[in-house]
Amino acid sequence: MPALELNNVRKVYGTGEHQVVALNDVDLTVDDDEMLILVGPSGSGKTTLLTVAGALLQPTSGSVKVGGTEITDLDEKQRAALRRDQVGFVFQSVNLVPFLTAKENLLVVRQFGGSKIDNEARKRADQLLDELGLGGRGGSLPSQLSGGQKQRVAIGRALMNEPSLVLVDEPTSALDSELGKQVMDLLQREIKGRGVAAIIVTHDERVLEYGDRQVQMVDGVLSSDSEHAERAATAQA
Amino acid sequence: MRIGLKELRRQPSRFASVGIALTVLVVLLVVLGGFLDGLELNQTGPYRAHEDRILVFSESSENLIQRSEVDQAQAAELADTDGVAAVGGLDLISSTATANDGEVFDIVLFGYELATDVIPSPPANGAVVDAALTDRYGVAVGDTLKIGPSSEPVLVVAIVDDLSQGSPTVWVSTDRWREIVEAGNPAALPPEGVNQALVVDLAEQADIADLAAELNGLVGISAVTAIEAIEALPVVQQQSSTFEAIIGLTFVVTLLVVALFFALITLERIGLYAVLKALGAGTKDLMAGISAQAVCVSVVALVIGFGLSVVFVSLLPDDLPVRIEPARLAQIAVGVIVTAIVGSLFSLRRVLRIDPAEAIG
Numbered sequence: 001m002p003a004l005e006l007n008n009v010r011k012v013y014g015t016g017e018h019q020v021v022a023l024n025d026v027d028l029t030v031d032d033d034e035m036l037i038l039v040g041p042s043g044s045g046k047t048t049l050l051t052v053a054g055a056l057l058q059p060t061s062g063s064v065k066v067g068g069t070e071i072t073d074l075d076e077k078q079r080a081a082l083r084r085d086q087v088g089f090v091f092q093s094v095n096l097v098p099f100l101t102a103k104e105n106l107l108v109v110r111q112f113g114g115s116k117i118d119n120e121a122r123k124r125a126d127q128l129l130d131e132l133g134l135g136g137r138g139g140s141l142p143s144q145l146s147g148g149q150k151q152r153v154a155i156g157r158a159l160m161n162e163p164s165l166v167l168v169d170e171p172t173s174a175l176d177s178e179l180g181k182q183v184m185d186l187l188q189r190e191i192k193g194r195g196v197a198a199i200i201v202t203h204d205e206r207v208l209e210y211g212d213r214q215v216q217m218v219d220g221v222l223s224s225d226s227e228h229a230e231r232a233a234t235a236q237a
Numbered sequence: 238m239r240i241g242l243k244e245l246r247r248q249p250s251r252f253a254s255v256g257i258a259l260t261v262l263v264v265l266l267v268v269l270g271g272f273l274d275g276l277e278l279n280q281t282g283p284y285r286a287h288e289d290r291i292l293v294f295s296e297s298s299e300n301l302i303q304r305s306e307v308d309q310a311q312a313a314e315l316a317d318t319d320g321v322a323a324v325g326g327l328d329l330i331s332s333t334a335t336a337n338d339g340e341v342f343d344i345v346l347f348g349y350e351l352a353t354d355v356i357p358s359p360p361a362n363g364a365v366v367d368a369a370l371t372d373r374y375g376v377a378v379g380d381t382l383k384i385g386p387s388s389e390p391v392l393v394v395a396i397v398d399d400l401s402q403g404s405p406t407v408w409v410s411t412d413r414w415r416e417i418v419e420a421g422n423p424a425a426l427p428p429e430g431v432n433q434a435l436v437v438d439l440a441e442q443a444d445i446a447d448l449a450a451e452l453n454g455l456v457g458i459s460a461v462t463a464i465e466a467i468e469a470l471p472v473v474q475q476q477s478s479t480f481e482a483i484i485g486l487t488f489v490v491t492l493l494v495v496a497l498f499f500a501l502i503t504l505e506r507i508g509l510y511a512v513l514k515a516l517g518a519g520t521k522d523l524m525a526g527i528s529a530q531a532v533c534v535s536v537v538a539l540v541i542g543f544g545l546s547v548v549f550v551s552l553l554p555d556d557l558p559v560r561i562e563p564a565r566l567a568q569i570a571v572g573v574i575v576t577a578i579v580g581s582l583f584s585l586r587r588v589l590r591i592d593p594a595e596a597i598g
Contacts, residue, residue: 047597056515056594077519083593084517091596095512097240099247111239112518141247157516169597 001068003165003197004030004053009062011048011220022048023059024220030165033195035188037211039202045220046201047169053199054087054167055079067164084112088158088196090187092170094150096142102153103129103138106160121160128156132186148179155187159194166191166198172207184210240513241526245533255498256534262491263542263573264549266484270565271550273480275558280472282367282400283329283347284463286355291437291449292327292466294459300469302329302434309430311458318452320443325350326411326432330418330425334407335383336374343404344370346384348414351436355397359410363394369405371396373556382407385421403472488576495535495580499527503584507591514593523588524581531581535574 011023022045030036040046051057052064055071056079064071067086071079083089096105106125110117129138132152142150151171158166171187172180188210191198200207208214216223245252278285284292293315298305316324328348335341352358356365370376380393384407391409400406409417411432418426427433437452437460439445445462452460467473503510510523543566550559 051594051597054515054597056592056597080514080517080519080593083515089515089596091512091515095508095596097509097513099244100240104243108240108513109516112513112516112522117239161517 002029002031002065003034003067004028004199005063005065006049006053007063009052009059009064011045011052011057012060021220023052025062026220026222028215028222030197030199032164032197033192035191035198035200035210035212037200037202037208037214038217039208039214040217042203044217046217048220049217050167050169050199050201053165054089055082081113084109085161086164088161088163088166090151090154090158090166090168090171092173094142094147094154094174096150096153096157098142101139101141102134102145102149102156105142105153106156109157109161125156125160128159129153131190132156147174148183151175151179151183152186155183155190159190159196162194164197166196168198168200170202170204171200172202172204177206180204180206238522238525238529241530242533244526245530251502252530252534255494256538258494258498259491259535259538259573259577260542260545262487262494263538263569264546266487266491266569266573267543267546267561267566268549268559269480269484269487270569271546271559271561272557273476273484274562274565275560276476276480277467277473278399278560279401279558280403280470280476281467282398283345283402283406284467284470286353286397286400287327287436287463288354289445290351290353290439290463291445291452291460292463293324293435293437293452294433294461294466296457296459298459300459300461300466301471302327305433306427306431307433307435307458311455312432312435314455315435315437315452315458315460318448318455320440320448320451321437322440322443323351323438325436325438327434327436328411328414328418328427328432329402330414330422331404332385332417332421334370335388336376337380340374342370342374344382344384345402345404345406346414346417347406347408348411349408349436350411351438353436355400356408357395357397359408359413360394361410363392363409364413365395365397365408366393367397367400367406367408369399369401370407372399373405384417387417387420389417389420391417488572491573491576492580495531495577496583499531499581499584500587503527503587507587508595510588510591511593511595514591515596520585520589524585527584527588528578528581531577532574535577539570539573 006026006028009023009026013020013022038046052059097108100108103125106128107117107121110121129135134149134152171183175183184207293307294300294305295307312324315321330346332344332346333341334344349359366376376393378393378396381390383390439448449460449462550561553559
């Protein structure tokens with residue numbers, strides 16, 4: 001079963017003359033453990049695609065299935081539960097909770113919907129922090145972490161609930177090239193190592209090589225779809 | 238909820254302003270409540286001394302002892318009713334007393350026949366006085382007070398709790414009371430065999446509310462509990478309504494302070510709440526955190542406010558009738574916490590409208 005299926009998805013903002021078509025009959029399938037790179041100019045609809053795929057926004061029409069669940073049939077409470085259980089987010093501006101430590105930022109997703117933080121959750125958070133190279137920083141507040149460390153905590157938070165789909169928005173935009181490479185290496189290792197599907201939205205050409213597949217979006221339409229191998233070959237040439 | 242509590246613990250300074258405002262409001266509530274209770278207790282001692290008993294007044298008296306007259310026939314009818322163990326007279330007159338050192342002060346002189354849990358049986362010779370006389374004028378057992386314009390002497394034989402009714406009270410037997418009133422103010426003396434009010438002691442199995450209702454069926458009388466008699470006092474009604482209005486207004490201010498603070502803090506946190514919603518938090522999760530913060534801030538404000546109130550009240554002059562009663566503190570604590578929860582829920586609409594998509598957009 002694919003991690004994500006979008007069929008004829010259309011998202012329209014506004015009405016009448018002010019109508020803007022952000023997604024125009026988009027079809028997209030992301031398989032389990034596939035890492036998809038989504039590129040495109042600003043305003044092309046990438047973010048809208050991400051918000052629809054992450055059950056943050058309902059499409060105007062069409063079908064969106066996350067892990068086989070049709071999310072257009074769900075109410076807000078059910079979509080919140082789906083986001084909590086099946087989707088991981090890495091936001092462009094990291095968005096860690098400023099008054100929680102690194103470990104608590106990972107555990108925060110386990111507190112919603114009446115869930116409790118148990119020993120198993122604590123062990124998983126410790127394990128994730130170790131894998132992310134933050135074994136000794138679990139008790140640090142975000143203000144005590146560097147930009148790269150914060151990004152790694154955000155990746156850990158996205159993986160904490162063992163999601164089937166991870167959505168990553170501009171992961172390297174605020175990082176220098178060395179740090180950006182480190183974060184992408186880490187992201188690739190963690191996502192591929194867990195067999196999780198991921199969509200990575202980026203403007204950064206250095207990120208392109210990390211995907212299994214690259215999709216380009218222009219004016220709300222997915223306009224090209226090429227194999228990573230071809231991209232790599234072109235880049236090398 | 239856990240996130241909200243962690244924020245409170247790690248960033249307490251963010252909540253300092255609402256905490257200080259709530260503490261000041263708690264002090265205000267305690268002091269206002271203290272004045273209300275002090276004034277009420279200061280006016281109702283004789284009635285409180287007759288708790289668990291029924292007080293009987295004439296029907297047209299509006300349950301005011303000064304306006305009431307009940308005769309022996311009515312007393313006998315009451316005594317014959319099932320559930321009544323004993324019936325005794327109760328009379329009062331405002332007067333003055335002169336202490337051994339010549340100091341003159343206002344008192345209320347009571348004539349009575351039945352002992353209560355607070356007042357011993359009427360002494361054959363002498364008087365029971367309340368502690369207000371000791372506290373304010375140094376009256377002690379063995380002193381002789383000269384009562385009224387005729388300076389009728391009464392020997393103080395016992396001192397009981399403060400039973401003030403505006404002024405300190407002196408308690409003598411009904412016979413002695415009639416002698417003193419006849420000597421000093423004969424026009425105020427009820428006819429022989431008539432008392433201003435009657436006190437009914439209940440038999441062991443009798444229910445006070447049921448018996449009062451039954452006695453009310455008798456012709457020409459009004460039978461009420463001590464609490465109902467207190468509520469009938471005009472001075473208590475006026476004080477209660479005035480202070481309760483001010484206390485109510487203070488609770489409204491408390492509600493507005495909490496509501497405004499959490500509305501502002503919610504505005505500040507829209508970005509954070511959008512992220513938490515994107516991660517799977519429901520509105521219920523977020524509101525539980527906000528309300529938990531409001532409850533915690535309230536509890537801290539209550540603890541500090543109660544402490545400051547005790548200090549403040551102890552610094553007030555002794556003759557100010559302020560009393561801090563545990564029941565009043567409990568009422569304020571529950572009221573402030575409930576008000577804080579309700580105030581924090583004013584942010585609900587704002588939180589409901591936060592779009593989780595804003596976390597990405």
